[in-house]
Amino acid sequence: MCYPPRLEVSPQPFITSSHEEFSPMQRERRGASISNCPSMDVQSSLSEYTLTVQLPDHIKHEMVTVSVLKGSKLKVIADAWHMETECHYEWVINFPPHDIDMGGVHAQLDPSGLLAIDVRRRPRYHV
Known part of the structure; x- marks a missing residue:
């Protein structure tokens, strides 16, 4: 049985001490609140997962990074x-172990701001 990937909005930790000055680059300040973070939708088939999210108008293609992490994560x-403010969005997508082909990840941002990420699944062999 296949389960859809579990989506998590990553915590955005920032360590500060009383000796540090405030930085305008702090993620806590720049990050969108949970209520304003666009939700990512997941569709799955036998051959691939398709992840979609509608990004705000101010996000352009050069502002988006999709990276592969160890442990079947994007x-x-x-x-x-x-x-x-309200300008940093971050998602970590956890896939079932050994279910996806990390070499088969393709992302596209259309002019309306819809980000679509296709992730190829590994073929399943049944005995």
Whole structure:
């Protein structure tokens, strides 16, 4: 039986001490609140997963990074670096172990701001 990947909005830790000055680059300040973070939808078939999220208008294609992490995970970051608030979005997608082909990840951002990420699944062999 196949289960859809578990989506998590990554915690955005920032360590500060009383001796450090406030930085406008702090993720806590720049990150969107949970209520304003766009939700990522997951569709699955036998051959692939399709992840979609509608990004805000101010996010352009050069502001989006999709990276592969150890342990069948993808990390998606959308960051409008020229803004100070509500401009950093981050998702970590956990897939079932050995279910996906990390070499088969393709992302596309259309002009309306819809980010679509296709992730190829490994073929299943039944005995």
